Amino acid sequence: MATKPKRPTVHDVAREAGVSVATVSRALSRPKDLKKETLDHVLKVVRATGYRSNQMAVQLRTGLSRTLMVLVSDITNAFYAEFFKGIEDYARSRGYILLIGDTSQDAQSEQDYFGMLSANKADGLLWNVDATPAELGQGTIADLLGGHPLVLCNHNTEIDAPTVRIDNDLGGRMVAEHLLDLGHRAFAEVAGPLEHDSIRRRHDGFNAALAEAGVTVPTDGQLGGALGIETGQAAARQITAMETPPTAVFAHNDAIAIGLLHSLPKLGLRVPDDISVVGYDDMPYACAMTPELTSVRLPRRRWGAAAAKMLISVLEGSETGTPEVAIPPEFKRRESSAPPRQN
Amino acid sequence: MATKPKRPTVHDVAREAGVSVATVSRALSRPKDLKKETLDHVLKVVRATGYRSNQMAVQLRTGLSRTLMVLVSDITNAFYAEFFKGIEDYARSRGYILLIGDTSQDAQSEQDYFGMLSANKADGLLWNVDATPAELGQGTIADLLGGHPLVLCNHNTEIDAPTVRIDNDLGGRMVAEHLLDLGHRAFAEVAGPLEHDSIRRRHDGFNAALAEAGVTVPTDGQLGGALGIETGQAAARQITAMETPPTAVFAHNDAIAIGLLHSLPKLGLRVPDDISVVGYDDMPYACAMTPELTSVRLPRRRWGAAAAKMLISVLEGSETGTPEVAIPPEFKRRESSAPPRQN
DNA sequence: GTGAAAGCGCTAACAA
DNA sequence: TTGTTAGCGCTTTCAC
Secondary structure (H helix, E strand, C coil): CCCCCCCCCHHHHHHHHCCCHHHHHHHHHCHHHCCHHHHHHHHHHHHHHCCCCCHHHHHHHHCCCCEEEEEECCCCCCHHHHHHHHHHHHHHHCCCEEEEEECCCCHHHHHHHHHHHHCCCCCEEEECCCCCCHHHHHCCHHHHCCCCCEEECCCCCCCCCCEEEECHHHHHHHHHHHHHHHCCCCEEEEECCCCCHHHHHHHHHHHHHHHHCCCCCCHHHEEECCCCHHHHHHHHHHHHCCCCCCCEEEECCHHHHHHHHHHCHHHCCCCCCCCEEECCECCCCHHHCCCCCEEEECCHHHHHHHHHHHHHHHHCCCCCCCCEEEECCEEECCCCCCCCCCC | CCCCCCCCCHHHHHHHHCCCHHHHHHHHHCHHHCCHHHHHHHHHHHHHHCCCCCHHHHHHHHCCCCEEEEEECCCCCCHHHHHHHHHHHHHHHCCCEEEEEECCCCHHHHHHHHHHHHCCCCCEEEECCCCCCHHHHHCCHHHHCCCCCEEECCCCCCCCCCEEEECHHHHHHHHHHHHHHHCCCCEEEEECCCCCHHHHHHHHHHHHHHHHCCCCCCHHHEEECCCCHHHHHHHHHHHHCCCCCCCEEEECCHHHHHHHHHHCHHHCCCCCCCCEEECCECCCCHHHCCCCCEEEECCHHHHHHHHHHHHHHHHCCCCCCCCEEEECCEEECCCCCCCCCCC
């Protein structure tokens, strides 16, 4: 643990190099302000001494941490992996690093993380909002965050901030159009929690597109629950129990779809022969299901990168409004959807 | 953007409360050093002014960032999600936050992150090593990290540091024993990159247990490749092309197993009737495959928590050796493995 | 129990 | 082009 021998500071380097601390600082941050000779010399000493600037001091001095806080409700969700990567890639290309936090849908954790932002542990926040925080009543979001800027990764009507989200209306619509094209007219929908904007929109888009074709989802075909495998399994039981089951189901995410794929056949409905199943998200394993799952691919990496870019633009002053950009998803047709049987 | 009105500092609070800055600082960090009266008064002013300490200053002054850096080679891998959560949970309970970095198996990125550690962006490092960094030749790992402590989450013979890893020898052994118990004697193994310690060990454990039963994997049954679905698909082709295919396959992770599950039936071998498949990792979707995948469950969350605990112990001085703890996995029997057919 | 004051290591005016 | 110097906001001796 060579942690004892105190690390060299600008002063050490300055003394060693026979220049002032300012020169050392400049050599590192604005090299072109120095005579090439001096620069080379200082840099050599820097290397010789193994000097590394102490970011704690830099941060205090500049007021910048070059750190982005990323908040999601469940870091455990594989869904976010690519999203993080997109953020990380762009952020790092701009010299920022990531503080990733999991709020677990818990108001206290959320507050804690907001507190860290206020305490300048990060310069800005990338937030995948699920629910509007309760504390928001007591002030604006900017107060909560200590004035640090925020970019939302989900739409939220009660928070006024730049937003970079997936175009879920379009996603839902894509599913409807695909299924209609195949000839389906009898549908079921297994929804997630509709109070979440991103869920609501895939629902709205789906149903709007159906409505335009003169079709509606019957009441008993409107199922839903949490965004998990079990919801799909439960839905499969409900669907197979119906007198005239739908010929196509739209699951609000791939986990639900997997639950369907897994349970429907066991309960007597083959996919896609008897019933088509379309998922949403296009998780990595969607294409390895049996049958391969038709899904809506969300460009999660691009999404993360766009959000990071937006936040950094705000931080660096080149973005001042509160734009809302919606990233279009992409439809992935696979084996789990097919034309309905003729009967 | 209420970012203009400069935030209150200890001085502001001190003036407002009619005490010294020292007293304000104490009120926040060591309340019991103050007369209850003073304390209450200061705290009231703190609340009134909305004061929040500036962590940048605290860090510089104390030399502590209360931040843990976590480095993995691919943040995109769903495998890490639960691992992160375990780290986050424990870390946060101890007042630490997480800086998560993705090295992309890239030496430069790795160096960059090490540099940030040296620059005190974090107090310590939790590292899921894949390969020993090339730069290690030029000095000890402690130098590279600026003297900050490190806990490895994978064994690495060339780096001497406390390690908290999964007991992969045991995992591999569990698979062999399960399959032997079922009556299998003809095996194939689809391995990952054996240069990784965690992969090597599941291989070693598996083969050692087979050897003890007097069985070996024939040469043409020793397959392998990257830890992805495609490797499983390719292996399925090789296996089905064999004159006498094995009755059981051990896939080094679930992705490979999924590739097998997906491709074997298409090529004429039913799972588990003709051939048993056992995966490794027990990813969330393993139990939703058709057939449900028998796998080795890695307690990833517990693993992360244990690693975080170890690192914080080192940081706070209560752990000084270089212990190596191996966390035992758990066997999950499901549908994809069954006794071999009698023939 | 409380205050005064000395920095932590760095950057950025301002001077020279 | 380079140096001097004043802090950034906080914690922590050391006095009182």
